[in-house]
Amino acid sequence: MEQARFGPRFVAIFLDWTAANFIASFVAQLLHIHSHNKGAGVFQLLTLLVFLAEVAILTALTQASLGQKLVRLKVVDAETGGFVPPLRILLRTILIVLVLPVLFTKEGRGYHDVLAQTIVVKA
Secondary structure, three states: OOEOOHHHHHHHHHHHHHHHHHHHHHHHHHOOOOOOHHHHHHHHHHHHHHHHHHHHHHHHHHOOOHHHHHOOEEEEEOOOOOOOOHHHHHHHHHHHHOOHHHOEOOOOOEHHHHHHOEEEEEO
16 A cells, blocks of 8 residues: 655645635526625635535545546555545545645655544555
8 A cells, every 4th residue: 555645645635626616616606606805705615615525525435536536546544445434534524624734744644644544545
């Protein structure tokens, strides 16, 4: 089980955020929420919720978010290398939203992965 490098993981989260922003823009137009002035906070919250849902649901079901699938990564249990239970995936995703991925261990694992007992590996 080879741990994924920082570069592909960064690309994956960038792709996930871009997808969430695109979907949130579409939903905001349907709901007549504008991303400027008073609607900016609502739009940002909507983007965050879309990101949280996309990453948590896809990772729980397929071991990878959209971005991770595109760069051929997956999230596995750090001990067994198998599927991660949905509640641990949700915890991991909430920690990502709290910007915990900027903190890394000296082995290169994000603290969100350490706390959720997961590891991102090459698929």
